[in-house]
Amino acid sequence: MTQFETHEYDILVIGAGGAGLRAAIEASAAGVSVGLVCKSLLGKAHTVMAEGGIAASLATVDDRDNWKVHFSDTMRGGQYLNNWRMAELHAKEAPDRVRELEAWGALFDRTKDGRTLQRNFGGHKYPRLAHVGDRTGLEMIRTLQDHGITQGIEVHMECTVLELMKDGQRVCGAFAYERERGRFCVFGAKAIVLATGGIGRAYKITSNSWEYSGDGHSLAYHAGADLIDMEFVQFHPTGMVWPPSVRGILVTEGVRGEGGVLRNNQGRRFMFDDIPELYRKQTADNEEEGWRYTQGDRDARRPPELLTRDHVARCIVREIKEGRGSPHGGVFLDIAWIKERLPGAAEHIKRKLPSMYHQFKQLADIDITEEPMEVGPTTHYVMGGIRVNGDTQMSTVAGLFAAGECASGIHGANRLGGNSLSDLLVFGKRAGEHAAEFAREHGSANVDAGRVDDAAKKALAPFERGSGQETEGPYKIQEELQEMMQELVGIVRRETEMAQAVDRISQLRGRAGRVGVGGNREYNPGWHTALDLENLLTVSEAIARAGLERRESRGAHYREDHPAKESNLSAVNVVVRKGDDQAMQIKQEAIPDMPDELSAIVKKMG
Ligand SMILES: Cc1cc2nc3c(=O)[nH]c(=O)nc-3n(C[C@H](O)[C@H](O)[C@H](O)COP(=O)(O)OP(=O)(O)OC[C@H]3O[C@@H](n4cnc5c(N)ncnc54)[C@H](O)[C@@H]3O)c2cc1C
Numbered sequence: 001m002t003q004f005e006t007h008e009y010d011i012l013v014i015g016a017g018g019a020g021l022r023a024a025i026e027a028s029a030a031g032v033s034v035g036l037v038c039k040s041l042l043g044k045a046h047t048v049m050a051e052g053g054i055a056a057s058l059a060t061v062d063d064r065d066n067w068k069v070h071f072s073d074t075m076r077g078g079q080y081l082n083n084w085r086m087a088e089l090h091a092k093e094a095p096d097r098v099r100e101l102e103a104w105g106a107l108f109d110r111t112k113d114g115r116t117l118q119r120n121f122g123g124h125k126y127p128r129l130a131h132v133g134d135r136t137g138l139e140m141i142r143t144l145q146d147h148g149i150t151q152g153i154e155v156h157m158e159c160t161v162l163e164l165m166k167d168g169q170r171v172c173g174a175f176a177y178e179r180e181r182g183r184f185c186v187f188g189a190k191a192i193v194l195a196t197g198g199i200g201r202a203y204k205i206t207s208n209s210w211e212y213s214g215d216g217h218s219l220a221y222h223a224g225a226d227l228i229d230m231e232f233v234q235f236h237p238t239g240m241v242w243p244p245s246v247r248g249i250l251v252t253e254g255v256r257g258e259g260g261v262l263r264n265n266q267g268r269r270f271m272f273d274d275i276p277e278l279y280r281k282q283t284a285d286n287e288e289e290g291w292r293y294t295q296g297d298r299d300a301r302r303p304p305e306l307l308t309r310d311h312v313a314r315c316i317v318r319e320i321k322e323g324r325g326s327p328h329g330g331v332f333l334d335i336a337w338i339k340e341r342l343p344g345a346a347e348h349i350k351r352k353l354p355s356m357y358h359q360f361k362q363l364a365d366i367d368i369t370e371e372p373m374e375v376g377p378t379t380h381y382v383m384g385g386i387r388v389n390g391d392t393q394m395s396t397v398a399g400l401f402a403a404g405e406c407a408s409g410i411h412g413a414n415r416l417g418g419n420s421l422s423d424l425l426v427f428g429k430r431a432g433e434h435a436a437e438f439a440r441e442h443g444s445a446n447v448d449a450g451r452v453d454d455a456a457k458k459a460l461a462p463f464e465r466g467s468g469q470e471t472e473g474p475y476k477i478q479e480e481l482q483e484m485m486q487e488l489v490g491i492v493r494r495e496t497e498m499a500q501a502v503d504r505i506s507q508l509r510g511r512a513g514r515v516g517v518g519g520n521r522e523y524n525p526g527w528h529t530a531l532d533l534e535n536l537l538t539v540s541e542a543i544a545r546a547g548l549e550r551r552e553s554r555g556a557h558y559r560e561d562h563p564a565k566e567s568n569l570s571a572v573n574v575v576v577r578k579g580d581d582q583a584m585q586i587k588q589e590a591i592p593d594m595p596d597e598l599s600a601i602v603k604k605m606g
Contacts, residue, residue, distance in 0.1 A: 002456035004175075004184035007156070009035035010439040011432070012174060012189035014161050014216065017045030018137075018421060019404025020195030021144035022097075022428025023435065027193070028151040030436035035187060036148075037156045037176060039196075039211050043141055046197045046209060046405070047424065050137025051252035051355060053119055053129030054425075055418030056094035060115040062126040062298060067091040069125050071598070072605035074419060076278065077123040077308050078383075078412020079555045080570065080602075081229065084594045085390035086410035090419070090426050097425035098130055106143040108132055120257040120294060122306045123416040125282065127296070134252050134355045140421060159185060161215065162531060163455045164192065164223040165447045170398035171223060172445030175455040179528065182521025184456055188447050190439035193393075193431045194220055194386060194402040199233075199539045201532075203379035204479075204486040207239055207250035213532040214539030216406035220386045221538055225395040227576040228408050228589075230384035230539070231546035231557045234415055235491045237312035239378025241330035246363045248378040251333060251356060253417045255373075256305040258352050259294040259342075260335035261287075262316070263372070264324035270331075271304035274315055279307055281606065291341065310414045310556045313377040317491055320376065330376035336369055345369065377491055381420065382539075383411045383556065384546065387575070393431035399438055399445075403431035413555020462517040462530040471516030474530035481508055481536055489544050493559050495551075501544040509537050541584055546574040549586045 010032035013024045020036060028034045038045065059065040071091035075082050102108065102116070108130045109117040118127040132139040149155075158179035165173040165186075173188040196216030200208025221227055238251040256262075264270050275283050283304050284290040290303025305312065316331050326332050335353070339345035346369035350357050353368070360366040360373055385408035386395050393401045404424045411419060465471045488501040512533045517526040552566035553559050571591045579585040594602070 002184060002453050004186050004452065004456070006186050006188065007035055008188045009033045009154070010190050011035070011193065011435050012037065012187045013193045013195060014174065015045070015195030015197060015404070015406070016042050016155070017047035017195060017197055017404060018140055018144065018424030019428040019431070020045070020193065021141070021148050022425050023193045023195060023403055023432035024153045025144065025148045025151060026429045026432025027436040028148070028153050030433060032436045032439050034153045035156065035189070036153050037159045037161060037187070039158070039160045039179070039215070041157050042155055043145060045141065046212060047137045047421070048141045049209070049250070050140065050421055051134040051250065052121060052254040052257070053131030053136045053418050054098060054140065054421035055121065055124060055128045055416065056098040056130060056422050057091065057128060058095050058098060058116055058118060058130065060111060061118040061296070065126040065128060068601045069605060070094070070128065072602055073124055074410070074416060075412070075602055077414050077416040079414060080412065081555070081573065081591065082412035083390050083409030084598055086427070088598060089390065090410055090423060093426045094422040097422065097429065101140065101143055101425065104143050104147045106139050108139070119254060120302065120306060121253055121417040122256070122312070123308045124418065129418040131254070133351070134254050134353050136421065156185070160528070160531070161219060162459055164219050164400070165451055166223060167445035167448070170442070170445060171400045173447040175452055177459060180523055182524065182527070184459070186447055186452055188444070190442055190444060191399045191401060191435040193435050194400065194406050195404045195428065196406045198405045199382045200379050202482065202485050202536050202540045202543070203490070204482040205239065205248040206379040207236060207248055208379065214535045216402065217385055217542070218535035218538040220395055220397070220400065220402065221542070221576070221578055223397055223400060224578060225397045225400060226387040227385060227542055228387045228573045229412070229546070230542040230576055231550045231574060232383035232413050232555055233379060233543060234309055234381040234383060234556050235313045235377040236380035237309055237316050237377055238333055238375040240364065241326070241374050241376040242328035242364060249359065249363070250378065250380065251373060251375050252353070255333060255335050255353060255356060257294065258335065258349070259291060259338045260305070260333055261303070261337065262305050263332045263334060264319045265326060266324060270319050270324070271307070271312065271315055275304055275307070276311060283307065308414055308416065310558070313491060314558060316377060326374040328374050330374040332372040333375045334372035336371060381405065381415055383413065383415055384408050384543070391430070392434035393427055394434060394438070399442065401431045401435045403427040413557065459531060462515050462527055465514065465516030467516050467518035470514065472511045472514045474515050474517065474526055474533060477508055477512055477515065477533060478529055478536065481505070481540060485540050485543070489540070489547055491558060493547055493557070494561050495548065498544050498548045502541065502548070505537055505541045505544065512537060542576045545584055545586050546576055549574045549588065
């Protein structure tokens with residue numbers, strides 16, 4: 001018989017980033033009992049790393065902004081594949097969620113007259129990102145934790161969920177292990193909110209931390225939920241490229257928002273060379289106008305460095321491929337140049353971008369107030385994830401909700417910077433509210449003891465196999481998968497390569513079945529890596545198969561063999577689902593038509 005601890009809650013929230021915390025706060029405020037589980041320590045979630053800001057049409061800096069412009073920017077950025085209902089709710093509710101955060105104690109940077117300061121970011125028509133220097137996520141997590149902890153939410157830190165339990169068609173609990181002691185826990189719950197973040201660790205070069213192995217995506221998929229849009233992985237244009245040990249670490253878009261420019265090794269601002277038709281009217285056609293925009297000139301249009309991330313990343317790849325890159329395989333990002341325009345520029349840069357200043361000084365010995373940075377694309381965010389109802393955030397499995405990066409729909413084919421933090425608050429709140437409602441309307445369900453035994457046996461199998469010669473090492477498989485995904489399912493994709501990736505994933509899955517580990521269950525990173533493999537392999541397969549299915553280029557999904565957009569795919573989601581035969585099924589499904597009032601907004605905003 002498996003030994004395990006048991007915990008019972010009305011709602012179990014898995015993940016303590018912005019989405020999980022906001023969901024837990026809302027559910028707890030509704031009067032139900034809430035347990036919150038996270039893989040690392042509270043406060044270490046991905047959200048804490050967020051730099052540039054949170055997007056909301058507060059209109060404190062430019063009074064022309066409103067929810068309609070934000071909605072239209074989000075839809076255009078997502079190439080109209082977004083769940084329009086989610087984009088609408090997000091644009092309408094984000095300002096209230098930010099004001100609420102302020103009421104709970106968050107201190108955003110201020111305008112001279114004491115209002116919330118907002119900065120420019122790619123794809124946003126007006127300055128829209130409320131921020132705290134370039135450490136916005138820290139302020140957000142601190143505020144949510146302070147607020148949540150006083151509400152009596154029970155937190156289980158360093159506790160990793162391995163499997164969701166079902167009673168018939170609905171979820172009823174989760175099976176997990178504690179990182180420190182290796183002990184098993186079973187959580188019984190009337191409803192579950194998944195808020196486990198992204199999948200960046202499926203790739204070699206990434207801005208994501210070790211935790212982002214696609215656990216929530218994989219848990220939901222194996223529990224029978226639909227995933228959508230998995231082909232859309234965001235490669236942020238600016239990650240560090242040098243030295244090798246820091247490759248992939250994010251360089252915030254805030255640098256470009258504050259006037260930073262991209263140049264190739266000939267000193268040319270190459271972003272002016274390719275401005276997409278969809279954005280031509282909104283984009284500056286000369287350097288002077290671009291500079292004026294970053295300094296708040298309401299009549300100027302945004303510089304091409306602030307086009308959407310998918311486009312900027314591809315332009316950088318083009319420069320590197322055609323031999324115009326920087327010495328270490330990137331391009332130059334220069335904020336130091338603003339001293340030609342701004343008195344006291346060095347101090348200004350340090351004040352506006354303190355983390356970037358320290359990051360480059362300490363990790364690369366570069367003073368960004370004096371020299372350009374070298375940057376290149378890095379795997380950053382996944383638009384694809386668990387399919388949810390736009391209003392309630394419930395997945396296609398009863399009682400299973402999802403919010404934040406592991407959920408999908410709002411961002412369509414490409415997320416605009418700043419729209420994730422607001423997504424976490426808007427839909428975290430909604431998930432918590434509706435999960436509480438579900439828990440109140442449905443009684444308890446039973447966790448099957450046999451299922452728990454099976455899950456425990458599966459989790460302990462790597463120890464059974466030991467670390468003998470016939471076994472495989474977990475790190476080796478993880479590394480091979482990351483290199484393969486980078487190579488074959490990266491920024492520029494082709495049919496043959498993605499098909500090869502699917503084969504390689506199947507081989508790696510076979511090898512993962514022979515993974516063995518030594519040692520004991522107390523804090524054993526080799527064992528933890530072995531347990532993450534199932535999730536990494538599942539999300540990688542979903543990305544590659546969905547990428548094969550979408551035979552066109554749109555948003556973050558660029559196919560060299562199908563470089564144009566195809567009209568028959570312009571309103572279609574690629575749905576990933578586990579078949580009765582346990583194999584991954586891929587299906588195209590039409591996105592419902594937008595109501596007339598939303599279409600009219602999109603048309604009007606151009
Ligand atoms: C460097 C960086 C800068 C960014 N800057 C911005 C920005 O300025 N603006 C913006 O809008 N977005 C930004 N983003 C994106 C944004 O930060 C993330 O998309 C967002 O924070 C994700 O939040 P989340 O709540 O969905 O998940 P996360 O904050 O990623 O939290 C996930 C939680 O789930 C837990 N978890 C995962 N798996 C399990 C499991 N199996 N069992 C138990 N717990 C589990 C983790 O421990 C963690 O607590 C940035 C991202 C990065 C990497």
